[in-house]
Every structure is written in structure tokens, then in C-alpha cells.
Amino acid sequence: MSLLHSALFGELGDITIIQVRATIPAGGKVVLSFTPPAGRIFLPVGLRLGDVEYDKIKLTAITDGGGKEGGYLLGAEWQSPLEPLPLTKAVFNKYYVILENQDATNDQDIGFSIIGVLMRKEDYKRIFEKYGIVPERVI
Amino acid sequence: MAEEIRIEGEFKGKVVVTVIDKNNKEIAKKEVKK
Numbered sequence: 001m002s003l004l005h006s007a008l009f010g011e012l013g014d015i016t017i018i019q020v021r022a023t024i025p026a027g028g029k030v031v032l033s034f035t036p037p038a039g040r041i042f043l044p045v046g047l048r049l050g051d052v053e054y055d056k057i058k059l060t061a062i063t064d065g066g067g068k069e070g071g072y073l074l075g076a077e078w079q080s081p082l083e084p085l086p087l088t089k090a091v092f093n094k095y096y097v098i099l100e101n102q103d104a105t106n107d108q109d110i111g112f113s114i115i116g117v118l119m120r121k122e123d124y125k126r127i128f129e130k131y132g133i134v135p136e137r138v139i
Numbered sequence: 140m141a142e143e144i145r146i147e148g149e150f151k152g153k154v155v156v157t158v159i160d161k162n163n164k165e166i167a168k169k170e171v172k173k
Contacts, residue, residue, distance in 0.1 A: 019145040020156055027161030030142075036152040104161065118151060 013119035016042070021111045024057070024101035030110065032097045036118055043117045047097070050111035057108060058100040142169040 022030045036042040049059065101108045142156050151173055158167040 014151075015148045017147040018154055019143075019147070021143040022156055022158060023142075025158065025160045025166065028166075029159050031155075031157045031159065033155045033157075034152060035154075040151065042152065 013043075013117040013123065016116050016118055017113055018116070019111070019113040021109075024099060024108045024110055026106055027101060027104040029098055029100040032099075032114070034114075034116070039121055040118050041121055043119060047114050048112060049099075053103075053108070056101060056103045057110065058102055059097070142167055144169055144171045146171060 018032070018034065020030075020032055024030045034042050049057070097112075097114065099110060099112070142158060144154055144156055146154065153170065153172040155168065155170045157165055160166050
């Protein structure tokens with residue numbers, strides 16, 4: 001069973017789906033940030049990017065504490081033809097998903113959703129062990 | 140340019156969507172907090 005499936009069955013914690021619709025200005029970007037409450041981490045397990053011209057949108061994820069390590073999207077099952085987001089070795093307490101409009105002349109309307117799990121920090125080790133993921137640290 | 144955030148499920152925390160133009164200037168911001 002994949003991480004996403006386990007998440008959807010509620011095995012990992014409380015499921016949250018964040019849906020966003022926005023217009024990315026020509027040459028600009030849209031930044032989504034999620035900050036979970038104290039004592040919890042938000043573990044993104046999947047992302048769906050709606051009807052967009054994929055070659056014109058650059059998708060990246062970073063953490064605040066992880067800096068250039070990039071976003072840590074455990075077993076992310078990205079349902080788009082975009083390249084997978086970079087994985088890092090940090091689990092984050094806050095994260096950003098950035099969608100950049102590579103087209104400098106036209107705005108882009110986008111819709112995307114992120115499926116994530118809110119879990120208690122004390123649970124993460126058990127879950128990660130189950131999936132063979134060994135994080136270097138939790139921010 | 141209407142930004143919209145919808146949350147389903149057990150939501151606890153803060154979600155912010157920020158729109159930035161090509162000159163790196165913030166032109167819109169929407170926040171959902173619980």
C-alpha cells in the first residue's frame with residue numbers, strides 16, 4: 001500500500017485537502033504556505049495540478065527550515081506530467097509550494113490541490129519506519 | 140485575479156496563498172487560519 005493510500009485510509013492521521021485557485025501573473029508566481037499547529041507536522045502525500053499548460057508552469061517546494069534542501073514530499077504521488085518535486089532529508093513544520101509562470105507575457109489561471117496528513121510529532125517515527133523512510137531531522 | 144482557498148477535512152493550522160508579480164512584488168495575499 002502506498003503512502004498516499006495509507007493516508008487516504010486514515011492510517012497516518014487526519015487528512016487535509018487544500019485546494020487553491022489563483023491567477024499567476026505573467027512571469028510571476030503563486031506561493032502556498034502551510035503552517036500546522038504546534039505539536040503537529042503536515043505531511044504532504046500528493047498533489048494534483050489542474051488543467052494548465054504544464055510547460056509554462058514550474059513547480060517547486062521548499063521548507064522554511066530546510067532552505068535550499070528543497071521540499072520533503074514523502075512518497076509524493078504527483079498526478080501531473082511535471083517532474084517530481086525534489087525530496088530532501090528534512091521533515092518540516094512549515095512548507096511552501098511555489099508555482100511559477102514561465103510565460104512572461106500571459107497570465108495563467110491555475111487550480112491545484114494538495115493532500116496531506118496532520119500527524120502528531122511523536123507519531124512520525126513509527127510511520128516513517130513503516131515506510132522505510134529515515135528523516136535526518138524534524139524541524 | 141481572485142485567489143481562492145478551500146480546505147477539506149480536519150484542518151488545523153494556517154494556509155496562505157501569496158501572488159507575486161514578475162518584479163517580485165507581492166500583489167495579493169489570502170489567508171485561512173483556524
